[in-house]
Amino acid sequence: MAKCEFVNTGAYLQSQDCAHDQVINGLFDFYTKTLLPIEQAISFEQFQSTPITEGEMRSPPMVLLVGPYSVGKTSFIRYLIGKDIPGQNIGPEPTTDRFVAVMHGAEERVVPGNTLAVAPLSPFEGLQVFGNGFLTRFEGAVVNSDLLKAVTLIDTPGILSGAKHRDRTYDPDVVMKWFAERCDMIILLVDVHKLDFSDELAGVVQILHTHADKVRVALNKSDAVAQQQLMRVYGAVMWSLAKVLGTPEVCRVYLGSFWENPPSNADTSKLLRAEMEDMIRDLCMLPRQSAVRKVNEIVKRSRKVRLLACLLDYLRSEMPKLGSADKKKTKLLADIDGVCATVCKKYQLSTGDFPSADVFLDAAARMDFSKFPALKGKRLQHGKLLEELANHLSSTIPGLLELLPATGQRAI
Numbered sequence: 001m002a003k004c005e006f007v008n009t010g011a012y013l014q015s016q017d018c019a020h021d022q023v024i025n026g027l028f029d030f031y032t033k034t035l036l037p038i039e040q041a042i043s044f045e046q047f048q049s050t051p052i053t054e055g056e057m058r059s060p061p062m063v064l065l066v067g068p069y070s071v072g073k074t075s076f077i078r079y080l081i082g083k084d085i086p087g088q089n090i091g092p093e094p095t096t097d098r099f100v101a102v103m104h105g106a107e108e109r110v111v112p113g114n115t116l117a118v119a120p121l122s123p124f125e126g127l128q129v130f131g132n133g134f135l136t137r138f139e140g141a142v143v144n145s146d147l148l149k150a151v152t153l154i155d156t157p158g159i160l161s162g163a164k165h166r167d168r169t170y171d172p173d174v175v176m177k178w179f180a181e182r183c184d185m186i187i188l189l190v191d192v193h194k195l196d197f198s199d200e201l202a203g204v205v206q207i208l209h210t211h212a213d214k215v216r217v218a219l220n221k222s223d224a225v226a227q228q229q230l231m232r233v234y235g236a237v238m239w240s241l242a243k244v245l246g247t248p249e250v251c252r253v254y255l256g257s258f259w260e261n262p263p264s265n266a267d268t269s270k271l272l273r274a275e276m277e278d279m280i281r282d283l284c285m286l287p288r289q290s291a292v293r294k295v296n297e298i299v300k301r302s303r304k305v306r307l308l309a310c311l312l313d314y315l316r317s318e319m320p321k322l323g324s325a326d327k328k329k330t331k332l333l334a335d336i337d338g339v340c341a342t343v344c345k346k347y348q349l350s351t352g353d354f355p356s357a358d359v360f361l362d363a364a365a366r367m368d369f370s371k372f373p374a375l376k377g378k379r380l381q382h383g384k385l386l387e388e389l390a391n392h393l394s395s396t397i398p399g400l401l402e403l404l405p406a407t408g409q410r411a412i
Contacts (some may be wrong), residue, residue: 019403023291041379048079059123061286067189069158076258081145105142113138133169150287217253221265254279303353308341316372
């Protein structure tokens, strides 16, 4: 029987610099005083995502694990932390039927999702918006592990095809989007024996595409194929990813056998060990890069907020004083791409910051355009809020980044 061989993450872990807390404090102050008031004025939550909580801002970096059932997500976590997860169930059938936040604690236990969502400074407070249907399928697994002092791992249900995926008591795609926005790294696990991307898996990958800078692919069980075949498998995975994402750019793909036994194929053992070490090194660098990641997310969010404010102002201004408002509303929504292009040209904005067209159309169809806030109106303090946002983005945010020392490593 092969000797158990868990990863030694302690050799790679990098602690957060002392400037980290100072940057997070400044960033949260900017968000609550400058960005959040604009979000509330334009009902940003209806079009994009819920407000960022203090718990989310101050939480350790999170890593989201995604993949089909039986690809090895739970075994991957066990490999990283070197011990069993409370309540774990590993097998060839779909075993993980819920989202599990694996986090650090002295006493190993399972925490129900409802309790986790209301805990003080919990990074999962925002999940309450999905209701009891989701929270009963969410739990925390507390484990005493060195790695978990630095990162929180999010295990997800295996992505099923057809009706099984749709019949859950919550919308897994919406929940996945919530986690993807807040995680520092997203690891898509792929089995070397199951390279086909189902429609459901392809849909999830497309959700992750908007966070492509966070996505990494782990080609699990790579020791099960010979060296020459592994080369073909790698090429097939890259082709499938390019087809699903629709872009020529590719993300980093790690080869490995992520469980407690060492790679079994002598021909590829050296390669797989080097690949697995690269992945662990990138994973363990997240604490040092967490502040930069959060700054980046706030800047991206600020651009989306500004574009939405300008878009809503334009839609309001196009509504007729007399005549059929419903007809004009229908016409504007039918040409929303053209409307967005006009707004972006007028205010020198990027169409890449436009919210999902389907989500926007669904939300806007239920609203009265004449009641949207005007850029120079009272709700946006006659333009003062957006001016302050622009000033802070050009001065405060660069100042926060200057507090952080260079790590000598590329950003994740």
